[in-house]
Amino acid sequence: MAQGEREETAIRPAHPETVIRVRDLVVGFGRKLIINHLDLDVYRGQILGFVGASGAGKSVTMRTVIGLLPKRSGTIEVFGVNLDTATPEQRQAVERRWGVLFQNGALFSSLTVRQNIQFPMREYLRISERLLDELAAAKLEMVGLRPDVGDKYPSELSGGMTKRVALARALALDPEIVFLDEPTSGLDPIGAGDFDELIATLQRTLGLTVFMVTHDLDSLHTVCDRIAVIGDGKILVDGPMETMLASDHPWVKEYFSGKRSRAHAARRRSA
Amino acid sequence: MSAVTGSASAQATLQGAMEGDRLRLTAAGAWTADYARTLEPQIDAQSQPPRRKTVTRVEIETSRIGQLDTFGAWLIERLMRAWQARGVTVEVTGLPENYRGLVAEMNQVKLETDDDVGRPRPLRDAFAAIGRAVYEISHYATGFLQMLGAVLVAMGRVIVRPQTFRLTSMVHHLENVGWRAVPIVLLITFLVGCIVAQQGIFQFRKFGAAVFVIDMVGVLVLRELGVLIVCIMVAGRSGSAYTAELGSMKMREEIDALRTMGFDPIEVLILPRILALIIAVPILTFLGSMAALYGGGLVAWLYGGIAPEVFLSRLKESISLDHFKVGMIKAPFMALVIGIVACVQGMETKGSAESLGQQTTASVVESIFLVIVLDGFFAIFFASIGM
Known part of the structure; x- marks a missing residue:
């Protein structure tokens, strides 16, 4: 890790560094191709919203990038490391620099919240028990939870708390990239709004790069710097909100300028 | 400076x-x-x-x-x-x-929590553990009786309104716990029959009474071994599956969903499973006993030199229908105990994966324990009525 990488993030240079570079990605199950020659770049310090119809392959793309699904062809580079040709050590080093928030939290049900957050720290860093406890409390504070929550088990948490704890665990090792799979799904609008705020705040304080799969128009409007729309296994449109609104692709038009989003825009205006 | x-x-x-x-x-x-x-x-x-x-x-x-x-x-x-x-x-x-x-x-980080849950206090914790264990026994006994009662009530309802009975579900479970268990039950009981006969011949030979092994194998297999081995197999094979199935359904709120749609989970999920066991275990017991006798006969012939004709005629003399009935009467009761324990444990599952594992282990251990205890009571009962 070169020194001063984090400073670059805050300054936002004119030519942002590409942290994830996906080229010509093909993923399929059986005879069906889900992702068909997809290209995508994610720049450092950006919050990328990744949208698409249900079943269009948003989660598949994310899971392929983080190595949970095999790909047919194409290359994926994260931090300039090609994950296919990387040695296991290089791969592990890359994995240490990203955090993943799964859709349903994927908290380890037999560990307490504190142990869940400490789990990656315990594996990768040899630090004292005291520091582990303090850092777990710090991470909980960062995601807006009280330290008492640390003693609870995942089954005792509400939906919003589960998401926050899962985010705290994703942030345990201070990753540079976080992958969020539908972070606001299943939350009430206020909870979802708070969560968006939280992601934006953390992005600012920690200089994170965020790859967010989402359906939430609010999130797309409020926190995303850039939006990529996936359809027919490719990126249809890619750019900030204005590009989305100006696009004449039927699905993109329907999604961002349809009835639901018009009502949404009206609400935003009146607010 | x-x-x-x-x-x-x-x-x-x-x-x-x-x-x-x-x-x-x-x-x-x-x-x-x-x-x-x-x-x-x-x-x-x-x-x-x-x-x-x-x-x-x-x-x-x-x-x-x-x-x-x-x-x-x-x-x-x-x-x-x-x-x-x-x-x-x-x-x-x-x-x-x-x-x-x-x-x-x-x-902003606050370190101190409001309660002192984390602080260990050995003496208090030891007493707390004893108290919790005692409470759990009584809690468990009540749970068992409640489930037994609920199953009997559901059975009564089904007898009154037979159209509500889930026949398809029961047949499905019958296939899993009965039909598919046949090969392994036959193999295990056959082997146990062989081993008992071999040991019997080996020991009885010292007294020159090798032929009595036929009496021993016959009585032992029909009264005790057949049913016990089958029950232990079924508890490990099907009881654990019941617990895991019901437990994961409980974890994913499927059971709550059934309740809100106006279905009684006892009637929909538990009754077909328990009835399937009550039907399957006697059949398996019968097949298992036959396999054990066959194994005993085979060893008696090949190892003990007792010809099959001798084995059969001696067997006919030494055992009565009572021995066979004792084993078969016990089987459905054992099945009921295994089924109830498995279902109680399944329904007790909490939200975590660890809890599911604990309940499944508890289900197998407790049903085997209760089967053996019940077998003891049956032994006393049959002895006192002279069977």
């Missing part, structure tokens, strides 16, 4: 120097997760005044920090808190603009 340095690390350091009554701490390097281990002792070393010195002000100079993450920011915060607790004024200087938010964030 005297230098008070902590152990130097190439990548992340905290060095202290006294300027009058002011301690000037200089932080440098990458204050990140990777160096937290080397930084922590340095922080702790610099959290107290150097020997024979009084410190009234502390300045933490941070402009030489190259990288900072939550780990480093927390350590700065810990250092500040340690000095503030001594009533010393602490000042952080030269912090790069982009890290201010992070350090400010760490300032």
Whole structure:
């Protein structure tokens, strides 16, 4: 890790560094191709919203990038490391620099919240028990939870708390990239709004790069710097909100300028 | 000016120097997760005044920090808190603009929790464990009786309104716990029959009474071994499956969903499973007993030199229908016990994967235990009525 990488993030240079570079990605199950020659770049310090119809392959793309699904062809580079040709050590080093928030939290049900957050720290860093406890409390504070929550088990948490704890665990090792799979799904609008705020705040304080799969128009409007729309296994449109609104692709038009989003825009205006 | 340095690390350091009554701490390097281990002792070393010195002000100079993450920011915060607790004024200087938010964030962290759950108290905990275990036994006994009652009531309802009975479901379970269990049950009972006969012949030969092995194998297999081995197999094979199925359905709120749609989970899920067991276990017991007798006969012939004709005629003399009935009467009751235990444990499952594992283990252990206890009671009962 070169020194001063984090400073670059805050300054936002004119030519942002590409942290994830996906080229010509093909993923399929059986005879069906889900992702068909997809290209995508994610720049450092950006919050990328990744949208698409249900079943269009948003989660598949994310899971392929983080190595949970095999790909047919194409290359994926994260931090300039090609994950296919990387040695296991290089791969592990890359994995240490990203955090993943799964859709349903994927908290380890037999560990307490504190142990869940400490789990990656315990594996990768040899630090004292005291520091582990303090850092777990710090991470909980960062995601807006009280330290008492640390003693609870995942089954005792509400939906919003589960998401926050899962985010705290994703942030345990201070990753540079976080992958969020539908972070606001299943939350009430206020909870979802708070969560968006939280992601934006953390992005600012920690200089994170965020790859967010989402359906939430609010999130797309409020926190995303850039939006990529996936359809027919490719990126249809890619750019900030204005590009989305100006696009004449039927699905993109329907999604961002349809009835639901018009009502949404009206609400935003009146607010 | 005297230098008070902590152990130097190439990548992340905290060095202290006294300027009058002011301690000037200089932080440098990458204050990140990777160096937290080397930084922590340095922080702790610099959290107290150097020997024979009084410190009234502390300045933490941070402009030489190259990288900072939550780990480093927390350590700065810990250092500040340690000095503030001594009533010393602490000042952080030269912090790069982009890290201010992070350090400010760490300032909000509250460490103390409201309760004292985590603190171990050996004596209290030991008593608490005993109390909990006693409570659990009574809780479990009530659970067992409740389930038994609920199943009987559901059975009554089904007898009154047979159209509500889930025949398809029961046939499905019957296939799983009965038909598919046949090969393994036949194999195990056959082997046990062989072993018992071999051991019997080996021991009885010393008294020149090898032929009595036929009496022993016949009585033992038909009264006890057949049914016990089958029940142990079924508890391990099907009881555990029932617990795991119901447990994961409970975890995923499927059982709650059934309830809200107006279905009784006992009637829909549990009754077909238990009835399938009650039908399957006697059949398996019969097949298992036959396999064991066959195995015994085979060993008697090949190892003991007792011809099959001799074996059969001797068997006919030595055993009565009573022996066979004793084994078969026990079977459905054993099945009921296994089924109820499995279902109670399944329904007791809490939200975690660990809980599911615990309940499945408990289900197998308890059903085997109860089957053997029940077998003991049956032995006393049959002895007293002379069967």
